[in-house]
Amino acid sequence: MSGQVAKGVGARQTLRRMKALIQAAQGRLPFFLTLIGVPALIVLSYSRPLGQVYLVEARTLGARVTVAGPDTVWKLPNATLCSDLGSEKDIKRATTWTGTGCNPGLFETIELTGTEIRMPPGVQIQLRAEADGVVLLRRLPDRPDQSDAEPSGIRLTENHNWTPGSLLRIEPADWQRVTLLEFAGDVEIGQETGSGANAYVIEGRYEVREHFLRQFRPWGSTGAEPTTVVTGSLYRGDRVAFRKQSADNLPAETVLATGFIAPNLDLTPGFSIVASSGLEHKQAQLRVKSFGTRETQVKPTWIDRALRDPMLLALTAILGFAVTVLTLVVEIKKISFRAPDQ
Amino acid sequence: MVNLKVIVMACTLAANATCALAADRLVLVDLEDEMLPEPRVTAEAVFVGLVRPTNNTNDPEAGETILAALPPDARSADVCVRVTTEDGRYFGHARYSAEAGGASPMTLMDYVPLRPELRDYQAAEIAVLAFPCSADPALTDVAVASWRADDTDDLGQTVTVLVNSFRADEAFLIVNDAKQVTCVPTAGGERAAFDFSCDIDVSEIKAGARIALYRMRGTSIDPEVAINVVGWE
Structure with a gap:
C-alpha cells in the first residue's frame, strides 16, 4: 500500500514537471519558431536560382562546335581547303608523301583568300591546333536530326564546297590575324584524355553566376547583375561540356551555349575559347571530365x-x-x- | 591416319561439294581476366579483334565458345586468345593446348570467364583475337575467330577487324597491298577500347592475307601497322 502511494506521488511529480516545461516552452515559442523557421526560410530561398549562367574560359588545343540556332558566319583571312577525296583516296601515295599542307593522297588542295563561311544548324566543326601552330578546322558528319546543310557541302567559293571530312588549314601567321569566331550551339571544349589525344584543354576556369529567388520581380525581369556563386579551375586534359540535367541512366541532352574562339595573344599554340549558357536555362549543368576521374557535374x-x-x-x-x-x-x-x- | 587431302578430294567429288570436318576442340590451360569498375579509354594494342560474326542467333544461356580458323600447321604451339569488350572494362587472356592435334582447319575453344559480367555484353561489343602463342607479343599472325559460335553455326561472309586507332581522325585498311577498306567509327566513340571497325570480305582473306592499318590525323598519315591473317582454305 505504501508502495502504491509512493508511485502515485512520483507520477504526479512527473506530470507537474512536464506541465512546467510546456508552460516555459510556450513562453519561448517565438524563440523556437525563429530558431527553426529562419534557417528553413534561408534554405528554401536559396534552394533554386531564379536564373543561372555557366561561363567557361579556356586555352585549349581542341574543341568541337555543333551549330544551332541561326546560321553561324566565320570570316577567315587566308586558308587552304583540303578537300576530302572520298573513295578516291590513295593511301599508299599518302604514306610516301613528306611535304606540308594537304596530303595529295588524301585531299585536293584549294587555296582560299578572305573566306566567309556561313554554317547552318547541324554543321559540326572540330577545331584543332597542331604543335607547329597550324590550326585545322575539320568538318565532321552533320547531326542527322538537326542538319539544314546542303548535301553538296558548305559553299566556300563558286566552285568549291566544304564537305564532311574536309579540312580548312590555317597557317600560324594567318591564324593570328583571325578575328573572333562567334558561335551558338553545342560546344565541347577539349577531348577525353588518353593515349593519342592531341586536342586537350591546357588550362582554364569556370564560373556559375545566378540571380536569386529574392530578386524575383512580378512586373518584369530584375535589372541586377547575376552574382558569382561558384568558381573553379580547369586543368590540362579536362573535357568540358554544357548539358541538361538528366537521370543517371539516361544520356544527357545538350544545352545551347554561345561564345567565341580567338587566337592566343601570346602566340602560343592552341586557341582561347569563351562559352556561356543562357540565363534562362535553369536546368543547365557544366560537366567536367578530368583524366582518371569520373565526370563531375558542376551544380551550385x-x-x-x-x-x-x-x-x-x-x-x-x-x-x-x-x-x-x-x-x-x-x-x-x-x-x-x-x-x-x- | 587418313590423309587430309584425300578426305577433301573425296568430299568435293560427292554430290554436295561442301564437306566440313568437325572443329578440333582445344583444352583450356590457363585463363586470366579482369573487369574494371570504370570504362577504360584505350586498349594496349592497335589490333584488338578479328571477328567473323555468325548469321544465326545464339542461345544466350549457352557457354562462351570461340571458333577460330587455325589449321593444324598454324597451331604447332599453343593457341592464345584475347577477349576485350568495347568499353575496355573487360580484358581476358586465355591459353589453349594444341597437343591433342587434329586435322580440322577450325578449332573450338571453351572460354570460361572468371567475371560473369561478360555475359551481359552483346557479341558485337566483344573483340576476340586468336593467335598462335608463339606470335605473342609481336602479334604477327592472327586467326579469324567467331564469338559464341561452334562449327554448326552459319558464319557470315564478312570479317570485322576491330582496331584502336589512338584517336585518329580516320582509319583505313589495305588488304594484300591491293584492296583498300575504309574503317567506320564504332558506337563507343572516344571512350572505347576499339574505336574503328573495318569490314573485309571473307573471300579476300581465307587463303591468308596481310592487312595493314593506316591512321589519318589531320592532313598526315601514320606509318602502317600490319598483321598476317592465317589462311584456312
Whole structure:
C-alpha cells in the first residue's frame, strides 16, 4: 500500500514537471519558431536560382562546335581547303608523301583568300591546333536530326564546297590575324584524355553566376547583375561540356551555349575559347571530365548561394553588430545600476 | 591416319561439294581476366579483334565458345586468345593446348570467364583475337575467330577487324597491298577500347592475307601497322 502511494506521488511529480516545461516552452515559442523557421526560410530561398549562367574560359588545343540556332558566319583571312577525296583516296601515295599542307593522297588542295563561311544548324566543326601552330578546322558528319546543310557541302567559293571530312588549314601567321569566331550551339571544349589525344584543354576556369529567388520581380525581369556563386579551375586534359540535367541512366541532352574562339595573344599554340549558357536555362549543368576521374557535374547548392549573396552577408553582419551593441549596452547598464548599491 | 587431302578430294567429288570436318576442340590451360569498375579509354594494342560474326542467333544461356580458323600447321604451339569488350572494362587472356592435334582447319575453344559480367555484353561489343602463342607479343599472325559460335553455326561472309586507332581522325585498311577498306567509327566513340571497325570480305582473306592499318590525323598519315591473317582454305 505504501508502495502504491509512493508511485502515485512520483507520477504526479512527473506530470507537474512536464506541465512546467510546456508552460516555459510556450513562453519561448517565438524563440523556437525563429530558431527553426529562419534557417528553413534561408534554405528554401536559396534552394533554386531564379536564373543561372555557366561561363567557361579556356586555352585549349581542341574543341568541337555543333551549330544551332541561326546560321553561324566565320570570316577567315587566308586558308587552304583540303578537300576530302572520298573513295578516291590513295593511301599508299599518302604514306610516301613528306611535304606540308594537304596530303595529295588524301585531299585536293584549294587555296582560299578572305573566306566567309556561313554554317547552318547541324554543321559540326572540330577545331584543332597542331604543335607547329597550324590550326585545322575539320568538318565532321552533320547531326542527322538537326542538319539544314546542303548535301553538296558548305559553299566556300563558286566552285568549291566544304564537305564532311574536309579540312580548312590555317597557317600560324594567318591564324593570328583571325578575328573572333562567334558561335551558338553545342560546344565541347577539349577531348577525353588518353593515349593519342592531341586536342586537350591546357588550362582554364569556370564560373556559375545566378540571380536569386529574392530578386524575383512580378512586373518584369530584375535589372541586377547575376552574382558569382561558384568558381573553379580547369586543368590540362579536362573535357568540358554544357548539358541538361538528366537521370543517371539516361544520356544527357545538350544545352545551347554561345561564345567565341580567338587566337592566343601570346602566340602560343592552341586557341582561347569563351562559352556561356543562357540565363534562362535553369536546368543547365557544366560537366567536367578530368583524366582518371569520373565526370563531375558542376551544380551550385543552397550553401554556395547563401555564402555568396551580398544581401544575406550584409544582413548577417548588421544583425551581428546590432546584437553585440545591444549586449554591450545591457552589460553597461547592469554595471551602472549595481555601482550605487555597492 | 587418313590423309587430309584425300578426305577433301573425296568430299568435293560427292554430290554436295561442301564437306566440313568437325572443329578440333582445344583444352583450356590457363585463363586470366579482369573487369574494371570504370570504362577504360584505350586498349594496349592497335589490333584488338578479328571477328567473323555468325548469321544465326545464339542461345544466350549457352557457354562462351570461340571458333577460330587455325589449321593444324598454324597451331604447332599453343593457341592464345584475347577477349576485350568495347568499353575496355573487360580484358581476358586465355591459353589453349594444341597437343591433342587434329586435322580440322577450325578449332573450338571453351572460354570460361572468371567475371560473369561478360555475359551481359552483346557479341558485337566483344573483340576476340586468336593467335598462335608463339606470335605473342609481336602479334604477327592472327586467326579469324567467331564469338559464341561452334562449327554448326552459319558464319557470315564478312570479317570485322576491330582496331584502336589512338584517336585518329580516320582509319583505313589495305588488304594484300591491293584492296583498300575504309574503317567506320564504332558506337563507343572516344571512350572505347576499339574505336574503328573495318569490314573485309571473307573471300579476300581465307587463303591468308596481310592487312595493314593506316591512321589519318589531320592532313598526315601514320606509318602502317600490319598483321598476317592465317589462311584456312
